[in-house]
C-alpha cells in the first residue's frame with residue numbers, strides 16, 4: 001500500500017500549525033526551548049521505571065547520547081516553522097528515528113509511552129505559566145497534536161522498516177534450512193515420484209487400502225511436514241501442498257480398498273486419474289516454492305561463497321538480541337587485505353580473484369561453527385565471532401593475521417604470493433544498535449591501515 005508522500009505530510013503539518021493563533025504557537029515554541037534541558041531528565045526518570053524500557057536505555061552511551069538527541073528532537077519538533085523545506089527536514093527526521101527504532105527492535109508502545117510522558121510534562125509546565133485559560137487550552141491542544149503527528153510519521157516508518165526486516169528474516173530462515181536449494185528441489189521431487197511409483201506398484205498387485213503407502217509418511221511427506229512447511233511458512237503453496245497430501249491420504253487412498261470400487265474398473269481408473277492430478281499439483285506447487293526460494297538464495301557472494309551483506313542486518317540484530325538475553329558478548333572483525341590493488345596490478349584481476357577465494361577459505365577454516373564470515377565487497381571481509389571475550393576476540397584476530405601472513409597463496413600458472421591483512425576489532429558492549437559496532441570496527445581498521453598495516457587494532461570507545 002503506497003504511503004502518503006513527504007509533501008503531503010508537510011502540508012498536513014502546515015495545516016495543523018495554521019489552526020492555532022500565532023501567539024500560542026510562539027508560546028509553545030518558547031516553552032519547549034526553555035525546558036529543553038530538563039525534559040530529557042524527566043523522560044529518563046519515568047522510562048526507567050519500566051523494566052522493558054531499561055533494556056534499551058541503560059547503556060551508558062545510549063544514555064549520554066539520548067539526552068542530546070532528545071533535546072534536539074524537542075527543539076525541532078516544537079520549532080513550529082511552517083517553511084516547506086524545514087517541515088520536510090522535520091518529517092525526514094521522524095522517519096529516520098522510526099527506522100532506528102525498528103532496527104534496534106524497540107517495541108512501539110515504549111516509544112508512545114515516552115511521548116506521553118513528555119507531553120504530560122509539557123502540560124504541567126504550561127499550566128505553571130501566567131496565561132489566560134483559553135490560551136492554555138489552545139496550547140495543550142497544540143502540544144498534543146504536534147506530538148501525535150510526529151509519532152504517526154515515526155510509527156509509519158517504523159512499521160515499513162519492520163516489515164522489510166521481517167521479510168529479510170524470513171529469507172534467512174529459508175536460507176538456513178536449505179543451504180543448496182537446487183539440490184534440495186531435485187531431492188524432494190524425486191522423493192515424491194518414488195512414493196508415486198511405490199503406490200502404483202502396490203495398487204497393481206492389489207494391496208489393501210490400509211497398506212498403501214501414505215504420502216505424509218513418505219520421505220517427501222516427512223521432509224515437507226517437518227522442514228519444508230517451516231522454511232516456506234506463510235506461503236499459499238505450502239497450504240496447498242499440505243491440503244493435497246491430506247486429500248490423497250485421507251480421501252483418495254481409502255477409495256481403493258472398497259470392494260465396490262475394486263469391482264468397477266471405470267471408477268478405479270477415475271480414482272487413479274484424480275490421484276495423479278493431485279500428485280502433479282503438489283509437484284507444481286513445490287516447483288513454485290523452490291523458484292521463489294532461489295531468488296532469496298543470493299545471500300552468498302558468488303566469488304567466495306561467503307555470506308554477502310544481504311543477511312548482515314538480520315544476523316547482527318539476532319546476535320545483539322542473543323547477547324542481551326544470555327549476557328554473552330560477540331565481536332566483529334573488519335578484515336582488509338593490504339595493498340590489494342598492487343596484487344591486481346602485478347598479477348592480474350584473475351589472480352586477485354583467486355587470492356580472495358583463498359583468503360575467504362582461510363578465514364572460515366579458522367572460525368568455529370557458530371561464527372560467520374561475510375564478504376563485504378572488494379577485498380574487505382567481516383568476521384563475526386560469537387560468544388567471545390575481548391581477549392579471545394583479539395587472540396583470534398591476531399591468529400588470523402599471522403595465518404594470512406604465513407600462507408602461500410597459489411596463483412594460476414604455478415606462481416604464489418604472500419600478503420598481509422589489517423584487522424579492526426570491536427566487541428559488542430551492550431549497545432542496542434549494531435551499526436554502532438560496525439562503525440567502531442571500521443574506525444579500528446582505519447587506524448590499523450594508518451598505523452602501518454599488517455596489524456590488529458582494538459576499537460576505542462566512540463562518543464557518537
Ligand SMILES: Nc1nc2c(ncn2[C@@H]2O[C@H](COP(=O)(O)OP(=O)(O)OP(=O)(O)O)[C@@H](O)[C@H]2O)c(=O)[nH]1
Pocket residue numbers: 303336337338339340341342344348349350351352353356377378379449453
Ligand atoms: N581481483 C579483484 N579485485 C577486486 C575485487 N573487488 C575489488 N577489487 C580491487 O581491490 C582493490 C582495492 O584497492 P584499495 O581500496 O585502493 O585498497 P588496497 O590497494 O588494498 O590498499 P589498502 O587497503 O589501503 O592497504 C581495487 O584495485 C579494486 O579494483 C574483486 O572482486 N576481484
